[in-house]
Amino acid sequence: MIRESQIGTAVLELRHASRLHGEGERQVQALADANIAIEPGEFVAIMGPSGSGKSTLLHLAGGLDIPTSGQVLVEGTDLATLSIAQCAVIRRRSVGYVFQDFNLLPALTAAENVAFPLELDGWSRRKAREEALARLAETGVAELADRRPESMSGGQAQRVAIARALVGPRRLLLADEPTGALDSTTGTAILQVLRDRADNGAAVLMVTHEARFAAWTDRTLFLRDGRVIDQSGPSDPSMLLARESR
Amino acid sequence: MSVKHALLALLSWKPSTMYQLRKDFDASTGETWPLNIGQVSTTLQRLERDGLVELEAAPAGEPEPWRLTDRGRLEVHAWWNSPVPRETPGRDELVIKLALAVTVPGVDIADLVQRQRSATLRVLHDITKARRGVDEADIAVRLVLDNHIFTTEAELRWLDDVEETLVRTKATVPVQTETKTPAMKAAARSKR
Numbered sequence: 159m160i161r162e163s164q165i166g167t168a169v170l171e172l173r174h175a176s177r178l179h180g181e182g183e184r185q186v187q188a189l190a191d192a193n194i195a196i197e198p199g200e201f202v203a204i205m206g207p208s209g210s211g212k213s214t215l216l217h218l219a220g221g222l223d224i225p226t227s228g229q230v231l232v233e234g235t236d237l238a239t240l241s242i243a244q245c246a247v248i249r250r251r252s253v254g255y256v257f258q259d260f261n262l263l264p265a266l267t268a269a270e271n272v273a274f275p276l277e278l279d280g281w282s283r284r285k286a287r288e289e290a291l292a293r294l295a296e297t298g299v300a301e302l303a304d305r306r307p308e309s310m311s312g313g314q315a316q317r318v319a320i321a322r323a324l325v326g327p328r329r330l331l332l333a334d335e336p337t338g339a340l341d342s343t344t345g346t347a348i349l350q351v352l353r354d355r356a357d358n359g360a361a362v363l364m365v366t367h368e369a370r371f372a373a374w375t376d377r378t379l380f381l382r383d384g385r386v387i388d389q390s391g392p393s394d395p396s397m398l399l400a401r402e403s404r
Numbered sequence: 405m406s407v408k409h410a411l412l413a414l415l416s417w418k419p420s421t422m423y424q425l426r427k428d429f430d431a432s433t434g435e436t437w438p439l440n441i442g443q444v445s446t447t448l449q450r451l452e453r454d455g456l457v458e459l460e461a462a463p464a465g466e467p468e469p470w471r472l473t474d475r476g477r478l479e480v481h482a483w484w485n486s487p488v489p490r491e492t493p494g495r496d497e498l499v500i501k502l503a504l505a506v507t508v509p510g511v512d513i514a515d516l517v518q519r520q521r522s523a524t525l526r527v528l529h530d531i532t533k534a535r536r537g538v539d540e541a542d543i544a545v546r547l548v549l550d551n552h553i554f555t556t557e558a559e560l561r562w563l564d565d566v567e568e569t570l571v572r573t574k575a576t577v578p579v580q581t582e583t584k585t586p587a588m589k590a591a592a593r594s595k596r
Binding site: 380 | 518519521522523525526528529530531532533536553556557561567568
């Protein structure tokens with residue numbers, strides 16, 4: 159749902175993006191004519207039943223897959239116009255990915271996991287570690303810097319994974335069921351980290367099946383059969399509690 | 405909602421004027437059930453008539469505060485020690501609407517469910533936003549808003565379940581007959 163005012167300012171834009179899988183009678187329309195724009199500072203949730211296209215949308219947004227037709231633009235760059243190497247650079251520098259199962263490298267400490275994409279990008283080890291420690295502090299797990307994933311709780315590992323997704327100048331954060339493996343309290347803490355990041359200017363796109371977590375976002379897109387069928391968001395925020403009048 | 409017992413409970417904490425009672429009630433419930441001063445006044449008059457509260461002497465020129473009588477204290481004690489009565493869920497328009505939607509031909513149930521989901525999620529967005537702004541030390545307001553979050557989320561889960569049930573049973577539009585369908589019977593029960 160592109161809003162005219164957003165064109166040109168969005169961190170992520172899908173323009174008539176479609177993705178087909180398979181061929182002939184076995185062809186499946188995973189995503190159909192998606193028009194989505196996410197501005198800096200906007201936190202957006204995607205909800206929908208299994209097979210509705212949520213993961214496909216996230217993969218396209220992160221440059222992990224390419225649309226059969228239409229465009230995906232990250233910070234104004236059409237990913238389809240890039241070589242594989244250039245796309246990898248965009249993914250490393252502009253896009254942070256948070257997975258349900260954290261995807262931390264088990265042999266590395268938290269700080270090494272977070273610094274890893276920066277070192278791949280040519281940062282010196284010392285500078286990459288400094289940046290990693292800053293991001294671990296931002297997500298509230300600075301004390302875990304020298305611990306390996308095996309000694310962390312699920313909530314701690316997810317915070318480290320988010321820190322890794324935040325390193326460098328990344329302004330687009332893609333989260334695939336980031337609270338899926340966590341209890342409700344820890345899930346809420348993770349949502350707070352993502353919310354804070356959006357409030358500090360990042361664009362965040364999160365797939366979730368939990369309405370209580372979708373409610374933390376600025377708007378929720380509903381997918382069904384590969385199509386964005388509806389969206390919902392807060393109404394007047396002062397409606398429920400006129401606390402300032404107390 | 406028993407305004408009577410809410411006022412008695414607040415008066416068991418300290419004697420209060422009518423305006424202070426309203427203020428304390430709003431503060432402890434997050435202003436989600438605002439009381440108007442007329443309700444407070446009428447309720448206090450009834451409580452006085454029933455011998456549960458009385459006016460306390462006050463310095464000249466100051467409003468007299470209300471306080472509990474011994475009977476009022478017993479009433480509050482009994483209230484704290486009794487569960488809030490829960491009846492079988494009654495007439496809920498959404499439940500009736502969906503029950504009728506699977507009965508009456510030509511209704512796009514998937515669309516109906518989605519419209520409701522979107523509207524209910526909007527409410528959950530609002531409550532969550534309000535909840536995030538609450539001071540963690542403000543436990544009474546946290547409890548009230550958390551209750552709203554749980555009940556709103558329950559409705560969304562139920563809508564998901566309705567959708568899954570329809571997909572699973574491939575229920576489209578049943579044939580209308582003179583015999584009441586289970587859905588109609590459920591609607592009739594709920595109306596009673």
